[in-house]
Amino acid sequence: MSSYDGKLVMMANQIARFYLPQKQVEPVAAIATHIRKFWDPRMRAAIIAHVDQGGAGLDEPARQAVERLKQGARPA
């Protein structure tokens, strides 16, 4: 994994770890929304490509959120 991808993976996992225990939102949707709202399109494209190549290092909720991003989720 490149250092660029590694950083994105770390960031996505951090976001996931915050949203996972939240009960007022659906965590995977919230993670996807956060990434959609705050990440530049190139970063989103890179993390989607990373998931397409297996998603090494991504925690499961983060991986699911990226999958949802791929399906074109929009910000809340």
Add this chain to the structure above:
Amino acid sequence: MSLVHEIDYGTPVAKSAEQVTLTIDGQKVTVAAGTSIMRAAMDTGIQVPKLCATDSVDAFGSCRLCLVEVQGRAGTPASCTTPVAPGMVVSTQTERLKQIRKGVMELYISDHPLDCLTCAANGDCELQDMAGAVGLRDVRYGYEGENHTKQEKDESNPYFTFDPGKCIVCSRCVRACEEVQGTFALTIQGRGFESKVSAGALNDDFLSSECVSCGACVQACPTATLSEKSLIEIGQPEHSVVTTCAYCGVGCNFKAEMRGEELVRMVPYKDGKANRGHSCVKGRFAWGYANHRERILKPMMRERIDQPWREVSWDEAIGRVASEFKRIQKKHGRLAIGGITSSRCTNEETYLVQKLVRGGFGNNNVDTCARVCHSPTGFGLSSAFGTSAGTQDFDSVEHSDVIIVIGANPTDAHPVFASRMKKRLRAGARLIVIDPRRTDLVKSAHIEADYHLPLRPGTNAAMLNALAHVIVTEGLVNEAFVREFCDRDAFEDWAEFIVQPQNSPENVGLITGVSAEAIRGAARLYATGGNGAIYYGLGVTEHSQGTTAVMGLANLAMVTGNIGRQGVGVNPMRGQNNVQGSCDMGSFPHELTGYRHISDDVMRGTFEAVWGRKLDNEPGLRISNMFDEAIEDRFKGLYVQGEDILQSDPNTAHVVRALASMECVVVQDLFLNETANYAHVFLPGSTFLEKDGTFINAERRINMVRKVMTPKNGKADWEITLDIAHAMGFDMRYEHPSQIMDEIAALTPTFKGVSYALLEREGSVQWPCNEKAPLGTPIMHVGGFVRGKGNFLITEYIATDEKTGPRFPLLLTTGRILSQYNVGAQTRRTENVVWHDQDVLEIHPHDAENRGVRDGDWVRLQSRAGETSLRARITDRVAPGVVYTTFHHPDTQANVITTDYSDWATNCPEYKVTAVQVSPSNGPSDWQREYKDQADRSRRIVKVAAE
């Protein structure tokens, strides 16, 4: 133009609601109970002669000049210490009073050098004025007797002189140091004729004493005893302009006192609503950088960063910026360039830079230095309360009963507000300090924290959860507040989380290193001690859980009902002067002014209509993302206004690599800063003295910045941005910054009522300022939260990925010092270096001993990111296992050490937690030597012949 004269009422204002009517010199006057006769007289326009009284300090009654006669009372009471009473009949001028006053003045003048014509205070001396007021024509005692007029001056302070020969021992300086500043550095030494003002111990001078050079004593002095050296050198000012300090987020108002276009001195403005007439060493004295020899006044260019700079015309420089940015976009795509706005620049300038990027560059790659300090505040408080800003005004602290200071060091970083806080603490408010270091607030003159929780760096979220755990499990929840104002479901989910055993003080004590007993005590005090206020700084935000911790603070305030009135609230202490404003102005890549997401089509459409450009609806790159994209060769051009990202951003080697990979870096600044070492175009900036505009301080206060001199570089910063826009084909037209503010107001609901006319009339206002609040909003969330119901968020503690271990066993945390500001570009170019000429590493005696390090030794500081060398200072201010340094000096480059770890929500860097090793060293590291060589080479300038 003339001098702005402020009335000195002699004694402080009384705050009683009860009114008292009396008669003074035949005039009826009604004032608040508790008002002094002196102040009541001044209210009617009668100036009672005075020397030891001034309205910034309590009455003292020593000079015996302000005596009055009161019908039915014996004697001649001092009008400064005698409160008004109903029906009182006062005479301020009688034969008896005239004789007494003349006698008093004779005594003063018999021991005063009669050098008025050559005295620095000539024309602005209260002793001189009083001699005139009492009609002094002769001194019966002569001038030959024993006196104090030949005493040696103390010139040790770089900014002011103490001439005891001119002192009348009125104690105004001593009282100002105690009551206004709260440092207690000065005293009256000796008794009777031997009485003299002393800066501490017998062998102390002002510089070696505990004096913090705030200037309160100088301001209070009625003679030339304490005078600014600039005043002594230049002479009395002839006009003054009220403006706003360009240093920290307190946003003090000053009178810039001028002779022509020469600044004589900066005097704190009594009507300034943020500072109430007080100042610190930076704002009061450290403005010499504006004229520093290293200031760059002409545009410069170079093709490659290994070449020397070449001075060019403005047209050539601006033309190069535009052509390079266009070329890069053509070659690498629309998204390959961006800009960084500055928290040191005005709102209007910041607004224009983000407008240039969005409208002119055609993307949203704009960010601001708030990214690396308070971005978690915006996200955290917005999620909890609905507004990305602090909840109170500064006056609110006067109503606080319990104050939590967490991750902030206000006596160093926000000194003027710290003085107000300390005043309240001396009056009885209780204090909880949560900080790895024993900051001055923990214990200083007449201040002692009830609890100091010296937690391990990186454990804020755990600590805040433990405090909340105690409040919920011990039944200290403000049920009525939560029921009425907060989201019930969110509260119940949060309460279920917070009572879990992992959040108990006993468990969190193991994580934080703080005893469960202290955590429980602090929680109980905050929940039950009355009005509870939270003040926090970058020690909260600059963590991988920075946003989580901000949410934790919001949870604490909500669960105890400490929101929505005076004396309470959650208050971010903003680092730089316009951090709040730069965020408000739409500097973040995902949002436009007023914190509205760029994807909102309707809102974005209003900007498109006014700007005449289609805007991208996708978020742009944050600063750290720009660096990453640059290293990936996808980001090639950057316009940086008023920021030194190379020195201030973490992991310097990473920043260097990113900047070096870009094809056009444009730096707009006062000096060739560290970032400029990697720049291709340098655009000389203007100081805050040279332009009009506004700053917004930590309490959301919009303050005027007023031009007092012509820009030495020829242009205000906003004009430079306009020139770039025009050169890039983006038509932005403004004749004056007021028109920019008009546009901001038209496009931003929270600023809808703001205009320069309103600010001129009111002095300042706090946003939101609109039809619902035409004069602004001092306190937020009164009667309900902006978002509707307060939102409790679950703040699970997650340890940072930055771990200590055998190679890096210590934790480094970084911060600021009083005399220096941020990267030091301004303060290092002033006499403030007398107090701090290098960054040093604070290390606990045990850690030092284990490593064979003695005080003052060079040490090598090494992390996973890099290494540097600096001198050690051995102190138990830091706990064992923790070391601390500042980041003010590029020779040290503290950020060589800090890492890429950042906040989960905002990418705010984790400056406050870096695993390091410290070992003896024999001087600067190879990296430092190489860096200095590169910087020296980069700063070569080829001068052009004068035109």
